[in-house]
Amino acid sequence: MKTQKASITPLQFMFSITCFLRSSSLLSSFFAPISKTDSWLVVLIASVVCLPFLWAFIMLMKAFPGKNLIEINDAVFGRIAGKIISAIYLWFFLTLTSLNLRDLGGFVGKSIMLKTPQIVIITVFILLCAWAVSLGLDIVTRYSVVFVILSSIILVVTIAATSNHMRLSNFLPILRQPMKNIIQSTNIVSTIPFGELVIFLMIMPQVNIKPKKLGRYFLPGFFLGAFLITLVVARDIAILGNTITIFAQPSFETLRMVSFFEVLTHMEILFAILLIILFFFKISLLFYVSMLAMSYLFRLDSYKPLILPSAAIIVVYSLIIFKSKTKHLEVGRETAPFMWFIFEFLLPLLTLIIAYIRKLPQKEKDARSKEAASA
Amino acid sequence: MYTFLNKKLRYMLRQKEDEAQKKQPDNEEKLITGNLTADLELIREMMGTSSDIKVHEFKYGENSSQKGALLFIDGLVNNDVVTQSILKPLILSKSLNNYQAGEMKNTLDIVKQTVIYSGDIVERHTIGELIEGCLSGDTVFLSEGFDKALVISSKGWDKREVSEPQTEPVVRGPREGFTENFRTNTALIRRRIKSPHLRMDHLTIGKKTDTNVCVVYLEGVANPDIVDTVKVRLKTISTDSIIDSGYIEQYIEDHPYSIFQTIGYSEKPDVIASRILEGRIAVVVDGTPFVLTMPMLFVESFQTAEDYYIKPYFASMTRLMRFFAFFLTVSAPAIFVALTTYHQEFIPTTLLLTIAAAREGTPFPAFLEALIMVFAFEILREAGLRLPRPVGQAISIVGALVMGEAAVSAGIVGAPMVITIAITAVAGFVVPDQNDAASILRLILLFLASVLGAYGLVLGFLGILIHLASLKSFGVPYNSSLAFLKNMQDSYIRMPLWTMTKRPESIAKGDIQRKQYNTPPSSEIVNNAGSMEDN
Amino acid sequence: MILILIIGFSAMLLIDLPRLIKAKQLRLFIVYGGIYVTAFTLWLLFLLRIPVVSPFTLLSDFFKHVLNISY
Numbered sequence: 019m020k021t022q023k024a025s026i027t028p029l030q031f032m033f034s035i036t037c038f039l040r041s042s043s044l045l046s047s048f049f050a051p052i053s054k055t056d057s058w059l060v061v062l063i064a065s066v067v068c069l070p071f072l073w074a075f076i077m078l079m080k081a082f083p084g085k086n087l088i089e090i091n092d093a094v095f096g097r098i099a100g101k102i103i104s105a106i107y108l109w110f111f112l113t114l115t116s117l118n119l120r121d122l123g124g125f126v127g128k129s130i131m132l133k134t135p136q137i138v139i140i141t142v143f144i145l146l147c148a149w150a151v152s153l154g155l156d157i158v159t160r161y162s163v164v165f166v167i168l169s170s171i172i173l174v175v176t177i178a179a180t181s182n183h184m185r186l187s188n189f190l191p192i193l194r195q196p197m198k199n200i201i202q203s204t205n206i207v208s209t210i211p212f213g214e215l216v217i218f219l220m221i222m223p224q225v226n227i228k229p230k231k232l233g234r235y236f237l238p239g240f241f242l243g244a245f246l247i248t249l250v251v252a253r254d255i256a257i258l259g260n261t262i263t264i265f266a267q268p269s270f271e272t273l274r275m276v277s278f279f280e281v282l283t284h285m286e287i288l289f290a291i292l293l294i295i296l297f298f299f300k301i302s303l304l305f306y307v308s309m310l311a312m313s314y315l316f317r318l319d320s321y322k323p324l325i326l327p328s329a330a331i332i333v334v335y336s337l338i339i340f341k342s343k344t345k346h347l348e349v350g351r352e353t354a355p356f357m358w359f360i361f362e363f364l365l366p367l368l369t370l371i372i373a374y375i376r377k378l379p380q381k382e383k384d385a386r387s388k389e390a391a392s393a
Numbered sequence: 394m395y396t397f398l399n400k401k402l403r404y405m406l407r408q409k410e411d412e413a414q415k416k417q418p419d420n421e422e423k424l425i426t427g428n429l430t431a432d433l434e435l436i437r438e439m440m441g442t443s444s445d446i447k448v449h450e451f452k453y454g455e456n457s458s459q460k461g462a463l464l465f466i467d468g469l470v471n472n473d474v475v476t477q478s479i480l481k482p483l484i485l486s487k488s489l490n491n492y493q494a495g496e497m498k499n500t501l502d503i504v505k506q507t508v509i510y511s512g513d514i515v516e517r518h519t520i521g522e523l524i525e526g527c528l529s530g531d532t533v534f535l536s537e538g539f540d541k542a543l544v545i546s547s548k549g550w551d552k553r554e555v556s557e558p559q560t561e562p563v564v565r566g567p568r569e570g571f572t573e574n575f576r577t578n579t580a581l582i583r584r585r586i587k588s589p590h591l592r593m594d595h596l597t598i599g600k601k602t603d604t605n606v607c608v609v610y611l612e613g614v615a616n617p618d619i620v621d622t623v624k625v626r627l628k629t630i631s632t633d634s635i636i637d638s639g640y641i642e643q644y645i646e647d648h649p650y651s652i653f654q655t656i657g658y659s660e661k662p663d664v665i666a667s668r669i670l671e672g673r674i675a676v677v678v679d680g681t682p683f684v685l686t687m688p689m690l691f692v693e694s695f696q697t698a699e700d701y702y703i704k705p706y707f708a709s710m711t712r713l714m715r716f717f718a719f720f721l722t723v724s725a726p727a728i729f730v731a732l733t734t735y736h737q738e739f740i741p742t743t744l745l746l747t748i749a750a751a752r753e754g755t756p757f758p759a760f761l762e763a764l765i766m767v768f769a770f771e772i773l774r775e776a777g778l779r780l781p782r783p784v785g786q787a788i789s790i791v792g793a794l795v796m797g798e799a800a801v802s803a804g805i806v807g808a809p810m811v812i813t814i815a816i817t818a819v820a821g822f823v824v825p826d827q828n829d830a831a832s833i834l835r836l837i838l839l840f841l842a843s844v845l846g847a848y849g850l851v852l853g854f855l856g857i858l859i860h861l862a863s864l865k866s867f868g869v870p871y872n873s874s875l876a877f878l879k880n881m882q883d884s885y886i887r888m889p890l891w892t893m894t895k896r897p898e899s900i901a902k903g904d905i906q907r908k909q910y911n912t913p914p915s916s917e918i919v920n921n922a923g924s925m926e927d928n
Numbered sequence: 929m930i931l932i933l934i935i936g937f938s939a940m941l942l943i944d945l946p947r948l949i950k951a952k953q954l955r956l957f958i959v960y961g962g963i964y965v966t967a968f969t970l971w972l973l974f975l976l977r978i979p980v981v982s983p984f985t986l987l988s989d990f991f992k993h994v995l996n997i998s999y
Contacts, residue, residue: 113984130736131848139848146852150859157862163877287739287847294851316959323947323960326940330967334974339982353988 025156026225032239033162035215038303039243040169041296042211043250044269044289045121048350049210050251051263053203055189058252060200064207065244071208071363074370075215076236079222080229081373087219088314094373103365104315110361111308112328114214115301116336119144122297123336124343125267130290140333147302148329151309152322155224158302165299169292170246176288177253179276188259189252205355211247213362215240217307266343305332423520429460429537435520436464446527453483459500460537464523469530471549478510479532479545501539509534513546525603552577558660558682560825563699570660571682575605578662578677578684582609585666590614593677596627599635605679606641609665614672619867623674623687638678638685648864652830655866657689664698688866692874692884694826695719700887709886716885718823723834725817726763727842727850729810733759735846751807760843762806766814767835769796774818889913929975937968 026034046057053060082090087107092100123140131139150158193200218236227235254268257275265271273286309328313321340346425432433448440446449463461483465475486508505514517523523533523542530548555577558570571578579593594608606627610620626645635641642656643649659665660682665675668686676685695715700708732740733748740748755762773792780788797811817835821828834857841849864871874884883893891913941964948957973980 126848131846146856153863157859160862160876291851298855318956323944326944327963327967334970338974338980339984349988353991356991
């Protein structure tokens with residue numbers, strides 16, 4: 019097959035994780051209406067709950083260095099079962115890409131570009147992402163640091179600018195809700211922003227990092243991202259209070275309250291710009307991962323020729339995937355957490371357990387040390 | 394499709410013809426025979442009978458028995474050198490045969506070593522080399538009976554004196570600029586870097602122009618792979634003429650189809666010297682004051698020489714302002730069009746009312762207005778460059794004031810649009826190196842903003858970022874130091890000089906550590922300085 | 929609308945075909961063809977407003993109604 023050059027620095031890796039999580043922070047409409055004013059606590063709980071699964075990801079990366087998820091599946095489950103599981107993962111990646119694209123199209127179409135048909139918005143965006151992906155992964159992740167810094171600056175500035183609207187009493191009462199809501203919210207947060215980190219298993223071989231130091235870059239990136247999401251949700255709750263349940267995009271409404279010097283009011287255009295930039299990062303990364311999965315699954319040399327028709331499929335998939343936005347929200351809140359739980363957490367955990375049962379990591383180390391000795 | 398294939402076939406056939414022709418022996422390969430008249434006939438046949446080619450036959454030696462000839466081109470040689478240092482000692486030499494015993498075997502050696510007053514004499518065998526020397530301004534000395542000739546350096550022609558460069562004025566800093574003379578330029582660089590490791594490798598490029606080209610680098614600091622890359626690419630240039638360094642730039646650049654320059658240039662020796670010291674490679678081309686440097690990064694367009702000669706705070710502020718000015722010049726018309734066409738709710742209310750009132754009487758949509766004004770500005774700029782200087786002043790006043798005012802009162806464009814374009818224009822000159830790229834980007838972003846509003850604008854910027862990330866200049870990523878990954882001391886802000894302890898790692902190899910240590914300037918005071926206080 | 933669809937897909941073919949032919953791998957050709965045909969049929973069905981059931985909604989309905997796992 020083709021060899022992937024290790025071309026991403028550890029710093030880019032860490033900030034890619036943060037940027038990825040930060041782009042999901044704009045989707046707080048999935049869990050905010052359920053856990054209402056405790057959403058910030060839910061994010062913190064979810065980040066703790068996810069830690070064992072993240073540890074499983076890191077162990078998988080360490081056990082099979084230089085191999086991405088598809089190759090790990092092949093090695094652990096054997097050729098046929100591995101291919102089937104990889105195909106399921108491929109469908110998972112494609113669906114994620116389409117869902118995110120649909121979110122972007124929905125938001126942009128309803129807030130800042132009211133008269134443009136959604137097809138145009140989505141098609142233009144995916145063409146840009148396709149161009150970035152065809153140039154390689156390095157291009158996509160190179161700007162992760164800049165995006166994180168930019169979004170953090172905007173976050174700090176908006177917190178400062180809306181501090182006169184914040185009321186700490188909006189956070190009370192804490193945890194007076196039925197436990198079911200808290201658990202549901204935690205589940206949603208674990209799967210939608212945090213669980214999608216499973217895609218980093220696919221780009222692992224291209225990161226120029228020693229397996230021992232993986233945890234040192236993965237976990238701080240994750241914590242930074244989780245912290246940023248907590249800040250965003252907390253800011254929204256402090257300003258909007260219980261009305262957070264009725265808005266489709268709480269952050270959008272928050273930024274409506276920002277005004278500088280009574281002249282520059284309604285800075286929600288900042289939010290729209292930030293959302294487009296962050297979603298560009300996320301969708302390009304997801305698109306790249308699905309293209310990589312496809313090329314490995316069919317054992318092709320390079321993913322580049324497949325970009326354009328796959329983009330067409332993703333666009334049409336994102337347009338037909340749901341009949342209406344309420345169906346989307348219903349699925350997102352009620353059944354998606356369980357479905358994604360299987361893909362994002364159960365399957366990798368299973369892979370890890372079977373790998374250890376079959377003593378594969380040890381065989382890998384022996385093979386590699388033999389190679390190093392003979393070379 | 395068919396014409397494309399046709400052209401390809403014809404090009405391949407023409408290449409084969411050229412190769413076949415090369416194998417035929419040229420007149421230039423002919424060796425010098427001892428027969429003076431025959432040689433001079435051959436030279437006259439090859440160079441024609443131009444009036445500036447001078448051939449002077451004379452007799453020298455003991456009893457004026459030896460026949461010799463001097464060949465030079467009037468206007469390229471220093472007449473004093475020809476008469477005083479070459480002709481006079483030859484004609485006055487009476488005692489050539491006294492040295493026959495000893496090391497000097499024949500008269501030509503005696504002439505070369507004891508008679509002619511010159512520090513740069515070479516012996517040559519072929520007619521082609523003689524003509525080459527002659528065309529470069531050297532004097533050729535042929536003698537009857539010898540199959541070698543002497544080529545004596547005697548260059549002297551009228552040249553421009555070293556003066557302040559027109560394109561890069563500074564407030565503080567040296568005001569010397571390169572000239573069109575090759576030796577002057579290399580000397581200006583040598584004077585600033587007095588290291589024995591400075592290498593100047595010479596090449597001649599261009600089949601008809603034989604332009605002198607010099608690759609200048611600091612051995613031990615410049616990455617040897619990049620040096621070899623540059624030399625290989627220069628050697629594969631096969632063209633008739635090299636008139637300016639811009640030709641060479643377009644033949645060896647990495648991304649010929651991109652709008653951004655990946656090879657830098659400068660007209661000032663101090664800028665070139667500091668770039669060479671960072672590990673870059675300079676290419677000096679005869680006949681032009683613009684010296685190329687490679688590899689080039691995007692941030693270099695935002696760095697001027699003056700930034701390093703003044704204190705860091707003001708330099709950092711100016712640097713940030715330059716980035717903002719570039720952003721402004723590229724996107725100001727696009728932002729205006731996007732806001733007024735699609736997102737009127739984001740303009741502050743009072744401003745919105747004035748803009749609406751101004752656009753009340755104008756017939757065109759915002760996009761067409763912007764397009765008209767952008768093209769009017771481009772025409773003005775081009776006209777201002779080409780006009781002779783006395784007329785230029787009048788035209789600029791006419792253009793700027795009258796056209797703007799008249800256009801507004803005639804109702805063709807609105808006043809806010811004129812102001813936007815004025816800001817765009819002025820901001821464009823803050824970063825002059827990227828002016829051509831900025832003009833094209835301006836149009837692209839304008840088009841995107843008019844079609845898709847703010848969404849299109851953001852997508853356009855993302856597209857520019859992606860394109861920048863994909864460019865590489867001689868192996869070095871073009872947007873190094875922009876993306877906060879490493880080496881951030883000299884990009885958006887300029888940190889003090891004593892913090893820049895390492896050369897850029899992607900460019901230099903070898904001597905990465907500059908002889909600078911990360912300590913602020915010492916505040917030591919000797920003895921009693923400052924102890925006398927005023928009471 | 930169908931005209932735009934046809935123009936778009938032929939542009940896609942025009943851009944990709946030279947590279948595919950240069951690569952000369954049968955497997956690549958087959959995979960590309962498969963994806964191309966799938967995309968074309970899905971778009972056609974979408975433009976003709978024939979409701980296509982997405983596997984995602986199917987799966988989620990499966991989870992909700994058959995397995996009864998939902999909140």
